[in-house]
Amino acid sequence: MSPRAAAPSLSCTVGRVRLAAPVLLASGTCGYGLELAGHVDFPALGGVVLKSLTQEPRAGNPMPRVAECSQGMLNAIGLANVGVEAFCREKWPKVKALPCAVLANVAGASQAEYVAVARRLDRLDGLAGLELNVSCPNVSHGGMEFGREPRVLERLVAAVRKATKRPLWVKLTPNVADIAPLARAAEAAGADAITVINTLRGLRMDLKQQRPVLGNVTGGLSGPAIMPVALFHVYRAAGAVKIPVVGCGGIETAEDALEFILAGASAVQVGTATFRRPRAAELIAAGLRRQLQARGLRSLKPLIGAGRI
Amino acid sequence: MNCRVLRVRRAGSYARLWLEAPDIARRARPGQFVMVRPRGADAPFWRRPFSLCSADGRRSVELLIKAVGPGSRLLAASRPGDLLDVTGPLGTGFSLDVTGPVLLVGGGFGIAPLRFLAECLRRRRIPCEVFLGGRCREDLLLQSELKLAAAGVACTTEDGSFGRRGRVTLLLAERLAGSRKPARIAAAGPEAMLAVVADLAEKHGVAAEVSLETVMACGLGVCNGCVRRVNGQYQRVCADGPVFDAAAVDWSQA
Numbered sequence: 001m002s003p004r005a006a007a008p009s010l011s012c013t014v015g016r017v018r019l020a021a022p023v024l025l026a027s028g029t030c031g032y033g034l035e036l037a038g039h040v041d042f043p044a045l046g047g048v049v050l051k052s053l054t055q056e057p058r059a060g061n062p063m064p065r066v067a068e069c070s071q072g073m074l075n076a077i078g079l080a081n082v083g084v085e086a087f088c089r090e091k092w093p094k095v096k097a098l099p100c101a102v103l104a105n106v107a108g109a110s111q112a113e114y115v116a117v118a119r120r121l122d123r124l125d126g127l128a129g130l131e132l133n134v135s136c137p138n139v140s141h142g143g144m145e146f147g148r149e150p151r152v153l154e155r156l157v158a159a160v161r162k163a164t165k166r167p168l169w170v171k172l173t174p175n176v177a178d179i180a181p182l183a184r185a186a187e188a189a190g191a192d193a194i195t196v197i198n199t200l201r202g203l204r205m206d207l208k209q210q211r212p213v214l215g216n217v218t219g220g221l222s223g224p225a226i227m228p229v230a231l232f233h234v235y236r237a238a239g240a241v242k243i244p245v246v247g248c249g250g251i252e253t254a255e256d257a258l259e260f261i262l263a264g265a266s267a268v269q270v271g272t273a274t275f276r277r278p279r280a281a282e283l284i285a286a287g288l289r290r291q292l293q294a295r296g297l298r299s300l301k302p303l304i305g306a307g308r309i
Numbered sequence: 310m311n312c313r314v315l316r317v318r319r320a321g322s323y324a325r326l327w328l329e330a331p332d333i334a335r336r337a338r339p340g341q342f343v344m345v346r347p348r349g350a351d352a353p354f355w356r357r358p359f360s361l362c363s364a365d366g367r368r369s370v371e372l373l374i375k376a377v378g379p380g381s382r383l384l385a386a387s388r389p390g391d392l393l394d395v396t397g398p399l400g401t402g403f404s405l406d407v408t409g410p411v412l413l414v415g416g417g418f419g420i421a422p423l424r425f426l427a428e429c430l431r432r433r434r435i436p437c438e439v440f441l442g443g444r445c446r447e448d449l450l451l452q453s454e455l456k457l458a459a460a461g462v463a464c465t466t467e468d469g470s471f472g473r474r475g476r477v478t479l480l481l482a483e484r485l486a487g488s489r490k491p492a493r494i495a496a497a498g499p500e501a502m503l504a505v506v507a508d509l510a511e512k513h514g515v516a517a518e519v520s521l522e523t524v525m526a527c528g529l530g531v532c533n534g535c536v537r538r539v540n541g542q543y544q545r546v547c548a549d550g551p552v553f554d555a556a557a558v559d560w561s562q563a
Contacts, residue, residue, distance in 0.1 A: 275347065
């Protein structure tokens with residue numbers, strides 16, 4: 001059989017999560033998924049990670065919340081969301097019908113809040129997994145606080161681990177000196193996978209008003225500008241843990257995604273690219289299939305971490 | 310979606326672009342917008358939102374672009390045959406469930422969605438009057454198209470180079486002080502103008518809808534970056550708007 005005839009499959013498992021393709025929409029860039037109906041071909045994706053949920057509804061930060069940058073953007077949304085209860089009651093019946101894996105993202109200002117949100121989500125029928133947001137740079141309490149100190153992170157992940165049997169991913173921040181101890185802390189506490197990375201802290205000045213552009217003063221940088229930084233953290237984290245690493249940060253093309261996979265990522269998340277091209281993630285999945293075809297491979301597996309030296 | 314530029318007409322810093330976009334042309338309602346991706350070496354990072362200026366219902370849509378920044382300059386320089394990456398139609402539109410006369414108040418290139426609205430109202434045989442304002446004569450766009458669709462078009466310029474000297478809200482204030490009460494007001498243009506329109510509408514007890522303009526990162530309702538306080542809550546201009554009930558909008562940031 002020629003390599004051409006062996007149809008490559010993108011289906012894969014990340015920890016215990018089965019995905020039709022190793023490409024997901026990143027939290028905070030796909031809303032509750034429903035907003036993208038008509039713009040995105042969900043079955044062509046592996047899945048979606050919904051925007052962060054907290055116990056109570058959050059209005060979010062004052063405007064302006066976004067700023068355009070060269071090859072990227074800053075955001076300081078402030079975890080605006082409807083609250084976990086309203087999400088479960090009003091949104092989930094529709095969200096669960098999305099024809100791809102759906103992971104919820106959990107945020108909180110205290111360990112108790114993370115646990116409570118996770119416990120509530122645990123009851124949802126059909127939820128593929130939870131992702132813990134311990135890396136939001138845009139809130140005064142919680143957010144990154146839990147993601148920069150290995151012992152604090154380990155305690156949090158262990159507490160959430162007790163509250164849910166669902167697959168649990170932990171999304172790490174790049175705003176640390178070394179991501180490896182944090183990756184190990186998440187693994188030690190029972191995480192099924194880690195997502196690497198969230199946004200990089202940044203700031204822009206408004207020249208006319210002579211003050212920071214963002215209402216929150218600082219924001220999180222995303223987009224192609226951070227791709228090499230994300231890739232470095234993925235390389236470093238993948239060398240530190242045995243659980244799967246989900247690569248995230250500035251991915252716009254299948255070639256970008258392949259770099260993450262060679263660095264050790266089992267799957268990737270696509271975020272800001274969706275704003276510029278709503279079909280970016282599915283185009284990346286299609287491109288990955290072509291990459292496999294060109295290499296005569298039937299799955300991505302042999303490529304995961306293949307670029308590590 | 311890649312859309313071919315069918316025709317371009319330029320006047321000063323403004324450009325009118327006709328795009329081949331059958332799907333958008335069929336579905337579009339006045340007040341909705343599209344996100345367009347500027348191309349080129351120095352293209353900015355985000356796509357840019359533009360209200361639909363007209364849609365022929367089967368083949369093409371028209372955009373009105375003012376070259377003000379790097380993104381709009383690139384788009385305004387488009388040539389027939391170019392392909393533009395366009396997503397839409399997006400957002401809510403103006404209400405069309407009116408019977409009485411509608412007053413359309415446009416400032417500068419804010420007239421774009423109102424021109425589309427005027428044509429839809431004409432097709433429904435709902436009379437409308439247009440008040441159009443700008444800083445100078447060059448800012449008063451689409452007058453001949455508006456005259457075909459509306460019962461009347463009255464203009465103001467701040468420098469007095471065309472029509473009445475002053476702001477467009479002057480004409481609205483005079484009209485509302487008259488005896489024939491309109492069924493509704495629809496407005497689009499600079500924030501300060503919209504705030505005055507909202508104020509006048511409230512004073513005279515006339516319902517008003519405004520199309521808000523803001524910076525948008527996604528345009529799809531997923532990023533929550535373009536919110537505005539409406540009815541005391543943050544709402545997304547791109548997905549919950551851009552057309553809002555003027556009385557519900559918090560104008561304190563205007």
